[in-house]
Amino acid sequence: MNGNPQIENLGEIKLINLIEELVLKKTGKGLISDDAFFFKLKEEYSDHIIVLNSDMLVSTTDVPSQMSFYQIGRKAVIMNMSDLVVKSVKPKGIIISLGLPSSLRKKNFIEVMSGIIDCCVEFDLDYIGGDINETKELIINPTVFGFKHPSGILYRKGIKSGDILASNKKFGLTGVGFDILLNKRSDKKYFENYKRSIRSVLEPEISELEAFILAEKKFAVSSIDSSDGLSKSLQDLLISNPNLGFEIFFNEDLIDSEAFQYIEDFSIPLEDIVLNGGEEYIHLFIINPNDFIEAQKEIQAKGGQLFRIGRVISEKKIYILKDGKLSVIKNYGFEHFSK
DSSP, X not given: OTTSOBGGGTOHHHHHHHHHHHHHHHXXXXXXXXXXXXXXXXXXXXXXXXXXEEXXXXXXXXXXXXXXXXXXXHHHHHHHHXXXXXXXXXXXXXXXXXXXXXXXXXXXXXXXXXXXXXXXXXXXXXXXXXXXXXXXXXXXXXXXXXXXOGGGOOOSOOOOTTOEEEESSOBOHHHHHHHHXXXXXXXXXXHHHTHHHHHHHXXXXXXXXXXXXXXXXXXXXXXXXXXXXXXXXXXXXXXXXXXXXXXXXXXXXXXXXXXXXXXXXXXXXXXXHHHSOOOOOOEEEEEOTTTHHHHHHHHHHTTOOOEEEEEEESSSSEEXXXXXXXXXXXXXXOOTXXX
């Protein structure tokens, strides 16, 4: 193990040097060594506001045992970018604070950083710097930022009764993926039959296209990402839009085919997989019904997707419309510190 020591045998300075070497190798840019970090504003941002998001990844709560260190690093960036992209804000820079257990191996540290930096390169995101500290478990706490004129941002508020609820992907994949990975379903057929579901957990993806088109064309009035699960995300939308609710169309426009297939193998309620899966990074949009068809055509023409999955109602509840029958959602998914 001499060639792959624990990071406690390297020290903070060597770890920082490793990060600088990786950034230079992968981006061709060097990091600025100083007490603070700098991002040069272009003239085009003169009438813009800064938009930031910081979403912490903690290994014990956010990382399945099957996830590689490279995938962990990449996910930490994706989960932060999603909250900006859904608002139609292009992420421009990232600062990351790392909590590292002293027993972490050098090889695994490099894999984490490679996942982070490769994702930054993929989305043209400037890795600016951050902080390192010793912790009991692996913690990655990025802050991602971008710039946008206030008039072009999709906020949570602004919806009204009769508006259409739309998404840029179908739900259920992560619910299936987490159930397979966390419940140790070891039969190889599940890993073969549900590759997309497992990949959605280990290698989450986001699409920038839909939010930017909907904002630019003024089709969408509101948006949110579904990383906390569909039911919780809709509940969060209603906090900003009091006295309104949703009716969700529980059909093939909402639900991925792998989720339908999965419930035939296990007696798991489809509602739990679809509504409370979480960490999908699917983007939800509220669209005026007069604009939906045009918005859908515009997005599909550019290679994107837009599905009509529900509507806004004037009652402060969230319903499922399934087989012609309405039922109220009572469970709003995972919440930190709740029992």
